[in-house]
Amino acid sequence: MSGSSPTGDELVRLLGTLANPHRLRIVAALLAERAYVSELARELRISRALLQVHLRKLEAAGLVTASLEVSAEGKAMKFYEVTPFSIQLTPQAVAAAVPTLSTPDSVQGDGLDEGARS
C-alpha cells in the first residue's frame, strides 16, 4: 500500500493519522531509530498512556509496526519502527481517490442528475 493509490477511505485515515504533531514526532523519532514504548515516551517527554494511544493509531494506519521482544534480562519490550511509505498528494490524486469513498448514502453512479428539493 506504500506508494500505490490508496482508496478514499484509506487516504482519509492516513491523512487524519498524520495530521497530528505528536504522531509526526513519533514517526520522526522512529525513523531515526527504532525504540520501545517507555524509551520513546521519555525521549518525546509525553506520558506512556498518551504515546500508546498514538502508536496504536499509527499502527492501525499501517505507518508503524510493532514487534514484541524479550531482552537478555527477560524484560518484555515492545519495539516500534516506521513502515516505509510514499504518498503523492496532489489534486489529481485526491480526485482519483474520491470515487472510492464510502458515502453516508449510497450515491452510486456519475453525477448527472439534478436534485430537486425545497
Add this chain to the structure above:
Amino acid sequence: MSGSSPTGDELVRLLGTLANPHRLRIVAALLAERAYVSELARELRISRALLQVHLRKLEAAGLVTASLEVSAEGKAMKFYEVTPFSIQLTPQAVAAAVPTLSTPDSVQGDGLDEGARS
C-alpha cells in the same frame, strides 16, 4: 508552497484539512470544474452552510482560491478553484518537518500574555 517542504505546523494543517471526505470531494469537484458555492452545494448534495465551512478551511490551508464575480444578471457569485499542490509524504519528509513544529507551550501569535502554568 506547491512541492516545497512545508513547515511542521503547515503540514499538520494541510493534512488535517485534507483528512475529510467532504473536503476531498470538494477538491475533486473543483478540479474537474470551478464552481460557485450554491452550485457546488447542489452538486455535492450538502448544505450551503456546511460547504462554506469546508471551503473556508480549504482556503485557509491554501488549497483552494476564491474569486468573487458578478454575473451578467448582476448576481454576485463566489467562484472557487483548486490551487495546484504537490506534497510528497514520506517518513523522511515527516522527519524534515518535525523540527519546525511549534512546541506545545510556545504559542505562536502576536504577543499574547504568558500565563502561569501548573
Add this chain to the structure above:
DNA sequence: GGCACCTGCTAACTTCTATTTGCATGTGGG
C-alpha cells in the same frame, strides 16, 4: 519484600471538529 523497570487497559475529562438551524442581505423578474 520492596524497588525499578517493562507492559497493558479503562474510565473520565477536556477540547476540537462537524453539522444543523436560523437569520440577514442583495439582485432580477413575473
Add this chain to the structure above:
DNA sequence: CCCACATGCAAATAGAAGTTAGCAGGTGCC
C-alpha cells in the same frame, strides 16, 4: 410586492479526538 437565487455569519448541538489518572500484571535485583 413577492419569489427565486445568490451571498454571509453566529449560536447551538452532537460527536470524535486528545489527554490524564489509576489500576493491573510481569521480570530482575538488592
